[in-house]
Amino acid sequence: MSPILTPPEIDRRHRAHESDNGSGRRPPTDKLTGGNGEGGDNWNDRPQGRRGPRERLSQVRMGLFFGLFAVLMFFIAIVSAFFVTRASGHFDAYSHYVNEWLPTTIPSILWLNTAVLLLSSASAEMARRSMFREVDVMDEWIGLSRRTSQRAAAWLSVTLGLGGLFLVGQWIAWDQLAAQHVFFRSNPSSHFFFLITIAHAIHLFIGVSALIAALIGLRRSHKLASRQILVDATVWYWHAMGLLWIFLFVLLEYGQ
């Protein structure tokens, strides 16, 4: 039977064997190892069969971490192009230096959208926490209730609603710009405004899909641990997209 994980429990276990979090670091007894895996690293008595839900959770989180790192690099590439382009211009036929960069006025609705996204992160965190509430988790594990999942589903639905609202808000922002005849193609600054916001919206859309998948999983999945992992990963992704948006928003608002 799979044990169930609760964050306090994980923490307790962590403290017990500080160095063995299942990721393969050396135990503290091991002062120095010779090359070639030599020396007195007493690794042989690590517990066998590390394939419980705790390990699955940490695997998923690690995979997600590497994925988010790749997403970060994607945006770093675009943002560095942003700075390069902002600084570049050319000499026109009359030897005047022209810089075509016209800062795009950021529609004020983006402030609202940012607030909505922050709220959605809060509700997502509520969902995640409720998945790990010890008392309820015990009940659900024994089969007395599905209170954790129901509560998490409620919070996730709120997140989904807010996330959808954010996307609609972004759409309105693009529409407002279009009404002022600012399009993707208009000038270098608008290229980047649209590229960044649209690329972020696509990533957020993936988050919305993950939320929907998590909601379905909460109903369908028979294993509590799987439901916990699903919600946990979705919510961390969501947080990361929120954080990313803050950076991008600050860049667009103040960095142009």
Added chain:
Amino acid sequence: MHSAQAIATGQRFWRLPVDASAHGPALDTHLLLNLWIALALLALAHLILLAGLAFRRRASRPVHTLLLEYLPLAALTLLFAFLAARAQQLWAAQRYTGASLTAMQVEVTGMQFAWYFRYPGADAAFGETKPTLVAPGEGNPLGLDPADRHGADDLVTSQLVLPAGREVDLALHAQDVIHGFSVPEMRLKQNAVPGQTAHIHFTPTQPGSYAILCTQLCGLGHYRMQATMLVLPPAAFDTWLQAHEAAAGKRGQP
């Protein structure tokens, strides 16, 4: 004066092409030094490899990391540092400073699939060009603006003619895509990137005619995007320039 033929027949694939620029000999020396060192290291490494295999009596496992790793690495570090420092001196001499003020100004423009060269004429100033005015069919491949009086005496050629012994400052442009301006015999290479100007300066020393090749893939005609650099003795160059500028000047009159 060398004829093109003499240069060509003197050339073999195991030799570097003729070296006809002032900075060239130093570059060649350094290149050959590098090649010989690489060859020596190549031979040494393979010798060790084969010798290590050839011994039929098994020796005990080598353990001296210091001797076998760090010491050779230190030696290689010194060697590479030495080569890099020498290369850096040559690079700095060629690229860190611009041409001298007395250098001859020529503008080079690459386009699919030809090179054009422009001399500023008597006023020593290039006229404006506009992409909208480009009309190769009407003899205006660069889009010279007739409204600009600086352009009236500009001389546009498809052959780069230069005097021997005088520093030249080339301003490289590209009209459409990236091209690579390369003159192997001048040990010269610099890409021409649309939207920006790249300056490169050098001094041709030997009269003769040399190949200008495009060395940046630029489309289906990349392989035939070639031109000739004709280096003349100073007196012959002056005659050539006067004759052509006179003709250009006449054409420039309304």
Added chain:
Amino acid sequence: MTAQHSRWTHHRTVGFGYVAISLAAACVGTVLSLLMRLHLTWPAWSLPLHGLILPEEYLALVTMHGTLMLFFVLTVAPQSGFGNLILPAQIGARRMAFPRLNAASMGLTGLALLVLLAAFFVPGGSPISGWTAYPPLSATALAGPGQGEGMDVWLAAIALFSLASTLGAINTLTTIVKLRGEGMSWQRLPLTVWGWFTAALLSVLVFSVLLAALAMLFCDRHLQSGFFLPTGDLVNGVLLQHHGDGSPLLWLHLFWFFGHPEVYIAILPGMGLTSMVLANFAHRRVFAYRLMIATTLLIGFLGILVWGHHMFVAGLNPFAGSAFALSSMAIALPSSAKVLSWLATIWRSRPRLTTPMLFALGFVSLFITGGLTGPILAQPILDEYLHNTFFVVAHFHLIMAMAGIFGLFCATYYWFPLLFGRLLSEPLGKLHFAGTLIGAYGTFLPMHLTGLAGEPRQYAQLTGGGSGPAGQLLQTTLPLQHGITYAAFFLACAQLPFLLNLVLTLRSHLLATPNPWSATTMEWASQDFDEASTEDKPTGLVTYRGPCHYSEDGVSFLPQWESGATSTLPPE
């Protein structure tokens, strides 16, 4: 707790899928390269059923050859192919971390290959701007045939590939970090795993940068943006209608930020494998094991900092050129450290010269030969003369293409008994090795000379340029061109013994003994626990020590999974 996994998501299935993809790409890529050589040597030769090869068709061959080989062979086969086939067993794990994601990235890679090959059949044909796709050539259909639909198809294929590689790398990294079996500490990991690990780190880092660049190039092509296009760009008589003044150099930076690490992604697994195989057959430990781990990581790290050495004469600031020269020279040092370790490991060890050992030795030789020209190219003043000549072609074919292929052959011969239970024939294998080594050097060594003589890359034709100095310069290289082409065909024919070997061995009923090479790494223990099983239960294996515990007298060895009893090496 045991769980059943589908056979489709089993890492061996996925690994074989990847290998099949790269095998298909390698076959097509080889044919394309032979066509290129034929055309260069005999420009009047006409391809049966097709006719003369036009200049744009030659460039299409160049582009597709480079793209297929670099992305779909040298990135896919070592990292994803053998990474899946061997990695889990080598770290004492039962599976990859995310089997379904794994299968999905394999499917995406296959799809990317199909999309890329579709470029041959779209109107205008395949793109002609090389694997580096510099704009504005790649940014507008006006720039040449193949730059319309063909280029779009190329962009789509590479975007899919980037996505797939990123997902695959996430999987590899998580597997190595989280799934190592009992007793498998970081220092006990075989160097192959370190190679896969570092290459996966690089993949996660750079493929998304490429993806971003591809997205921006797509916008420039279809949405009138100007990320990479300057104002007033006149292509083919048409003034490009776009807004903003971008710079083609921006693409070069983004591309090479990806491109240089990419070539290390291609070679790092091979470097790790070479270390392990040399030690295996020399019956020794890897010399300076911890230093080898360090240099693997250092090469990965420095690899991120050297991209500018592809841009010395591309319009880069000359001061930046000096800085990139420094970092590029620096990367030669960890590479040299590896070579020294290889030489020391086999020094007077009286190794068993089996076919995998020979290919590992060939890898060392090619890596040295190709590597020595690296520091030459890394000196800006010399690169000014050598950039985009055949000297560079020789450099990267020896160090990346040929060394990479030797690594793949080494892996194939070495792990064949593990994967198929049979040993490939040694005589045929040695014939294959000799032919491939001679062919490789015969083809690529003379290219140094043609490059030094000034022959530029990507020229559709060397003759017919007229009798001007340009035509004469190119003609000096003609005496070598025939030899190179013959050697290239020889190299291709040298693969026939290999194919024959595969067929004969797979049909034979002679089964290999378990652990026929007296190897010490964990994957050879897997024969005891039925690696192919899809059941997700503990392997029951424990790693007791680092790899390559061979006794000093060369009589016995201790595999990683054996608790104490030594095994005896077979007499020769």
